[in-house]
Amino acid sequence: MEISVDEQDLKLLLNDLIELYGYDFTDYSKASLVRRIKRLLTLDHFPSFAELRYRLKTDPDYLNRFVEEITVNVTEMFRDPDFYVALRQQVLPAIGSKPFIRIWHAGCSTGEEVYSMAILLHEAGLLHKSLLYATDLNPNVVERARQGIFPLAQMKDYSENYIAAGGKSDFSSYYTAQYNRVIFNEQLRTKMIFATHNLVSDSSFNEFQLILCRNVLIYFDKELQNKVFHLFDTSLDRLAYIALGSKETLKFSGLHGTYKQLGSNKIWRKEK
Amino acid sequence: MEKGKVNIKKLIVIGGSAGSLEVLLRVLPGLKVPFPYPVVIVLHRKQSNDNLLTELLSLKTKIKVKEIEDKDALVNGIIYLAPGNYHILFEEDYTFSLDDSERVNYSRPSIDVAFQSAADVFGGALTCILLSGANADGADGFLYVKERGGETIVQAPETAEVAYMPEQVIANKSADKICDIDGIANWLNRM
Numbered sequence: 001m002e003i004s005v006d007e008q009d010l011k012l013l014l015n016d017l018i019e020l021y022g023y024d025f026t027d028y029s030k031a032s033l034v035r036r037i038k039r040l041l042t043l044d045h046f047p048s049f050a051e052l053r054y055r056l057k058t059d060p061d062y063l064n065r066f067v068e069e070i071t072v073n074v075t076e077m078f079r080d081p082d083f084y085v086a087l088r089q090q091v092l093p094a095i096g097s098k099p100f101i102r103i104w105h106a107g108c109s110t111g112e113e114v115y116s117m118a119i120l121l122h123e124a125g126l127l128h129k130s131l132l133y134a135t136d137l138n139p140n141v142v143e144r145a146r147q148g149i150f151p152l153a154q155m156k157d158y159s160e161n162y163i164a165a166g167g168k169s170d171f172s173s174y175y176t177a178q179y180n181r182v183i184f185n186e187q188l189r190t191k192m193i194f195a196t197h198n199l200v201s202d203s204s205f206n207e208f209q210l211i212l213c214r215n216v217l218i219y220f221d222k223e224l225q226n227k228v229f230h231l232f233d234t235s236l237d238r239l240a241y242i243a244l245g246s247k248e249t250l251k252f253s254g255l256h257g258t259y260k261q262l263g264s265n266k267i268w269r270k271e272k
Numbered sequence: 273m274e275k276g277k278v279n280i281k282k283l284i285v286i287g288g289s290a291g292s293l294e295v296l297l298r299v300l301p302g303l304k305v306p307f308p309y310p311v312v313i314v315l316h317r318k319q320s321n322d323n324l325l326t327e328l329l330s331l332k333t334k335i336k337v338k339e340i341e342d343k344d345a346l347v348n349g350i351i352y353l354a355p356g357n358y359h360i361l362f363e364e365d366y367t368f369s370l371d372d373s374e375r376v377n378y379s380r381p382s383i384d385v386a387f388q389s390a391a392d393v394f395g396g397a398l399t400c401i402l403l404s405g406a407n408a409d410g411a412d413g414f415l416y417v418k419e420r421g422g423e424t425i426v427q428a429p430e431t432a433e434v435a436y437m438p439e440q441v442i443a444n445k446s447a448d449k450i451c452d453i454d455g456i457a458n459w460l461n462r463m
């Protein structure tokens with residue numbers, strides 16, 4: 001039997017998380033958040049919502065599990081290959097003229113997007129003067145991203161994505177396979193900096209030529225999206241780019257007027 | 273946004289899998305224009321990032337067909353199409369949220385997820401329609417919709433290219449009505 005989650009209870013739980021642990025999920029999309037919590041109630045066999053709240057309050061270790069299961073970490077290399085074609089053709093030539101390139105992957109999950117980007121930069125001859133900052137609120141996924149080890153079984157799909165994204169090399173030259181896993185080349189990884197960063201509560205930490213925040217904002221409500229867009233705005237150089245997920249948009253945000261979309265791609269350039 | 277919310281008296285969500293596109297191509301041309309409610313279509317599809325399906329459906333009706341983007345607001349008289357690779361969820365303010373979490377019934381978008389989320393927000397003002405398919409997606413959703421006072425219509429299995437999906441909701445007794453393809457079109461126009 002499914003346990004219902006009423007609004008008052010949810011508020012209390014979210015307040016506990018802020019007060020005890022500093023995690024603020026208040027302005028996440030309600031429909032999605034409630035669905036994830038109901039799923040966790042079932043997965044971990046809680047007899048009631050109150051028991052979940054009690055567990056979270058009394059067992060700090062369970063917080064890890066909660067964050068891991070409430071957030072969604074689904075990702076892949078060269079996800080939406082057309083997007084990477086647009087980066088290759090329209091964005092890299094423009095930011096490539098800078099003496100130094102800083103890129104921020106906000107909500108990088110386990111890092112597949114960051115490694116894809118490093119490959120793109122390498123192929124454009126820009127990796128040597130680039131730095132990729134990869135952040136996520138979940139320390140577990142950040143650690144996995146840092147290691148750069150991925151299941152071998154996924155390489156076939158990723159290789160197809162890579163080719164569809166305009167890749168011309170042999171994709172397998174970018175990693176070494178060991179048993180059922182692969183590790184990506186050191187040369188790609190030396191250009192990456194990994195850190196935990198919470199888009200809700202942490203501030204801007206640098207200026208970038210490109211920010212990627214893909215499939216993260218769908219989990220936020222419109223007000224929080226707007227707040228994060230302003231965080232990005234203060235972190236972007238003039239004529240720098242912001243890239244969103246394939247079904248996300250800047251059009252509901254206050255920034256809409258000062259950014260120009262690149263055709264139908266989910267990439268916008270800061271004009272002012 | 274509040275204005276839109278007051279204006280929307282009913283929501284229709286249509287789910288389908290194998291063999292359901294043909295049904296839609298037959299039903300859409302007959303729908304009255306303007307159509308008085310929002311219609312949301314959730315299909316299992318192989319290709320995710322193509323506009324082909326939106327274009328194909330657009331050709332069959334004067335009603336505007338739009339692929340859902342995150343936080344789009346529901347508006348009467350628009351047909352919304354769930355994008356490939358995302359679940360669709362409904363917010364209390366009658367906007368959509370997208371979600372790329374695990375597949376449900378091997379599917380993303382999942383029809384169950386869409387039906388259940390729509391029922392949470394629309395309760396008795398929801399009508400769900402389930403079409404042809406080879407998957408059990410939609411069956412739990414139908415039960416959930418019924419429990420919350422919504423209305424459920426299923427394509428008659430003998431008229432479906434693949435009868436399995438309709439048969440599941442007939443077996444779990446969650447379908448209010450069983451209609452052939454013309455019956456579905458008529459029902460929508462009389463709502």
Ligand SMILES: C[S@@+](CC[C@H](N)C(=O)[O-])C[C@H]1O[C@@H](n2cnc3c(N)ncnc32)[C@H](O)[C@@H]1O
Pocket residue numbers: 071072073074075076079106107108109110113135136137138141197198199200213214215216219245372
């Ligand atoms: C679906 S993944 C997206 C991964 C990758 N960008 C992609 O598109 O494939 C969403 C990520 O956002 C992260 N996330 C959720 N809330 C966050 C927040 N407040 N701050 C930073 N990251 C967050 C999650 O931990 C998760 O790893």
